[in-house]
Amino acid sequence: MVWVRQDSRTQGGGRRTGPGEGTVEERFRAFDRNGDGKLTPDEVPNERLFKRLDTNADGVVTLDEARAALRRRP
Numbered sequence: 001m002v003w004v005r006q007d008s009r010t011q012g013g014g015r016r017t018g019p020g021e022g023t024v025e026e027r028f029r030a031f032d033r034n035g036d037g038k039l040t041p042d043e044v045p046n047e048r049l050f051k052r053l054d055t056n057a058d059g060v061v062t063l064d065e066a067r068a069a070l071r072r073r074p
Contacts, residue, residue: 055069
């Protein structure tokens with residue numbers, strides 16, 4: 001007999017968390033393709049979203065900026 005895990009990690013057909021799903025940290029890591037801990041405009045597919053997240057307008061989004069911006073969303 002084979003043991004098969006039956007919890008939330010296997011729900012959804014084994015899908016991995018994508019940019020629009022999960023916690024802010026999970027979504028941030030999904031967007032951060034090069035793993036440098038910062039999001040640049042080429043890593044965020046939506047220009048309006050990038051501008052909303054880049055609260056200090058320095059051209060990169062840190063995890064702290066993303067948390068703050070998404071906490072303020074309506």
